[in-house]
Each structure stands twice: as C-alpha cells, then as structure tokens.
Amino acid sequence: MHPFQRFLQDQSHSVAGIRNGCILLVATGILLALGAQLSVYRDTPQSPLRALYQLHLQLKHLQGDPEMSRDPVDPDLFQDQDQQKKWTDVLEQGEEVLTEDVKEAPGVSFGLGLHMLRMGRVGEALELLDRENQLHPDPFVRRVLLLTVLESENPAFVERWFSHPDYETEARGSFRFDLGRRRGDWGMMLRNFWLMEAQRIRLDALLMTLIAGLVWSAMLLGLYSGPNRRTLLCLAPLAFILGWISTWPTIFSGIWLDTRFNLSEGDTFLVGLAYFLVSVGLREEVLKLLLYTPFLIWTLRNWRDGEALILGALVGLGFAIEENLGYFDPVSSGVMVSRFISANILHFTLTGATALALTRAVRDPGKWGMDSVQTLGMAIGLHAIYNTLLTHPIPGLGDMSYFHGTALVGCCYLFFRESVTLFPVRNRTLTLSAVFCWGFCLLFSFELIHASAHFPFWMALSVTGGSAIASVLSGYVFLHLLREPLGP
DSSP states (O other), rough: OOOOHHHHHHHHHHHHHHHHHHHHHHHHHHHHHHHHHEEEHOOOOOHHHHHHHHHHHHHHHHHGGGGTOOOOOOOOOOSSSSHHHHHHHEEEEEEEEOOOGGGTTTTTTHHHHHHHTTTTOOOHHHHHHHHHHHHOOHHHHHHHHHHHHHTOOOOOHHHHHSTTTTTTHHHHHHHHHHHHHHHHHHHHHHHHHHHHHHHHHHHHHHHHHHHHHHHHHHHHHOOOSSOOHHHHHHHHHHHHHHHHTTTTHHHHHHHHHHHHHHOOOOSSHHHHHHIIIIIIIIHHHHHHHHHHHHGHHHTGGGGOOOHHHHHHHHHHHHHHHHHHHHOOOOTTTEEEEEEHHHHHHHHHHHHHHHHHHHHHHOOOOOHHHHHHHHHHHHHHHHHHHHHHHHHSOOOTTTGGGGGGGHHHHHHHHHHHHHHHHHHHOOOOOSSHHHHHHHHHHHHHHHHHHHHHSSHHHHHHHHHHHHHHTTTHHHHHHHHHHHOOOOOO
C-alpha cells in the first residue's frame, strides 16, 4: 500500500485523525474563501437590486401578506443602514422622497416599481420595471417583471410582456412552464419543460451537488459487504440516473393532483400535514420506488437483499441531487451544506428501505406483503412530517423547523435496522465515518468559497457556518447509527 494511502487509512480509523482532517479541510476552505474575497468580491457601489427586492418582500411580510408570511427575511440587507433607510423610504413613499437628478440612477425605477406594486397599481409597476431595464439592462429586473406579470394573472399583461422582444427570450423555459401550469395548458408545459430543466443547471450548483452525491455514493457502496461488489458498482450510475429521472414524473403528477383535486398546503399545521401526506410524500415515494423496479430483475435472484437496499438508496440519492439543483441560489449560501445532511439522508434512506421491502414482497408476497405496505406507509408519513415541520408552525409552539431532524431519525431507523443485519461491521480501508465527516467539511469549504465571491467574508461565514451548525444533530444521529468502531 502507498504510504499516503496507509496514512489516510490510519487517520480514518481514529477519532483524532478524523477531527484533524476536518480541521484541515475547514481551515483550507477559510483561507481560500479569504482569497476569493480579495480576488473576486468587490464591494463597489452598484444598484442593490436583490437587497431592494428582499426589502420589498420584508415590507409585504410586515403588512401581513399571507403569501410572504413564511419567507425568510435577512435583517441585514444593506451594509450601510442609511442606504437601507433611503430605499425603505422609496418603497414606502415613492417619488415623494426623490429629487429630479436621481430619478434615472440605477435601481430607482426598480424601487418605484416595487412601490407601485405594493400599492396595487400593477400596470404602472410594470412600466417602471421596464424603464429600469431600458436604462440599466439587468436579467434580475426582467425576471422580476415576468414574475409580476405571472402573479397578476392579467391576460393583457401576459400578452404584452411575454411577447415583448426584450422579454421573449427570458420568458421561455421556467416562466412559460409556470404560465402553462396556471392555465392548465399541458402542451405549453411540455414544450418548455426541458428548457426549464436546463436553465436550472448552473456549473457551480452542479459541482456542489455532485460532490455531495459522490460522498454519499462512496458511503453507500462502502457499506455494502456482499459478493457482487463489481456488479453493484456497474449498476450504481444507472440507479443514480433513474433517481434523477424520477423527479420528472413527480413534477407533472404534482401539478395534476393539485389541480384535479384542488390541493394546497394551506397555512395551518394539520392542513399542511394532510397535503404533504396525500400529495408530496405519496407521489415522491411511489415514483422513486417505481423507477427502482427495473432492478428487480437482478435483486430478486439469490436473496440479494443487500443489493436491493443499496440500489434503492442510490435511486433516492439521484432524486435528491436533482432536487437540490432547484434549491440552489447563486446569491445565497448554506443551502448545499444543509441539504447534504437533510434532504439527501431523507431520500436515500426512505427509498432504500421501501425498495428492499418491495423486493421481499415480490419474492414472497405471503410473508412480506404486509411489511412492505407498512414500510411504504412509514416512509410517506416521515416524509410528510419532515416537510410540515420545515414549513408550518405547530399550534401552541410556533416555528419548530429546527426540529425537522427528528423525522430524519425515523428515516435512519428504517434504513439501518436492515443494514446492520445485512452488512456486518468489517475492517474498511477508509471508515464511513471519515468519508462522511471529511465529505461534509469539503462541501462546506466549497460553499464558503463560493459565497465569499458574492458577499463580505463575515456574512458568507455566518450564513454557511450557521447552516452547518444546524445540521450537527442530524449528522450525529447518522454517525451513531453507523455503529462503526473507532480508535481514540
């Protein structure tokens, strides 16, 4: 064995070695983030359009707009509090606080348009947003204008702005897909679906989601200790791709269910729980399981329960990775670190458990049929509880989103109650605990570097670090259930 491989092996079997590796990765990430701050980020005077739009949402929230009641609001939108006061005055009072010499400055027409939007004068708001784009072309302004058109649901506005030469290209893909969804036009949705999917893929997002996917894939394949390791390695990419594909019917089935039966997540905990049970949890778990079924040809033979568990988990992981792309925002931070622990664990554990249950039920319906139904029911229920805790306050307790990890404990239980019997503990070259911890720190470093290219370093570190700290409990539960012996 190469000396470096021997060194990594020794470090991975030691708590101190894993800790030192994490410190090294995080320290390297912080140094590179500082370098990105110095070489890429520039705090130069510019139109604070995104901060201004967030301030607009904050003011709507303070007015009690139910559409924005659960949106996160950053209290430190502007570094300069005087600047924040100036823009707040523009949003609240409009042109009254402006002098003639600044009306064509960057961001002013945008701010006035948002003021008109809050006043309910949508037509005037659109004209002002268009004026901002004519004076200072910006794709963010164009997206806000098209979003305003969609939310107005005014056919005249849609006809004008979606065919406008300056916005026609921007409107293709996600905006026209959303328009088709609102109109019930399945043809429009299908024509724009693939472009919408392509628009979601950014190189930086794809890099970070694939890093997360590779770390979890290495852990799942490292967990397997059966005789068919080489075949499983060949099937793993196919499982990942099928999981990615399973998100497509999930989107369309969700639109059909919500439209056909007028389903909505509502504003209360119980209504939200019912929605996530009947719509989100049910269709996602069933469709992921459906995309696993091609592997039944392999897993039904020779009692290959271990392969069923791992291949199902990889299908769930593929679903999670594709879904993560939709949550990535180039001007936000901490999303990938948070979802590395939360959404990825949720999907691969539940799909792995249900895939194994289905395999056993098909092989021996009399013995395993009821167990398969119970496992699928628990998976749907845990999925619904996870989503509801994240999005709805509990009556009498308020926002309990920080406790969504309790649902992940149940997810891990479903998975590990099978894995501990199927895969006895063995001596690995790299321990799974080390792969998990080092992979998490590597992803944290990448996201911190990315955030430092867009924000002041202290803000990037605060947000990314906050997401990492919030994931500690779920990560600890996962490591505990691995039951992997480590030296001091």
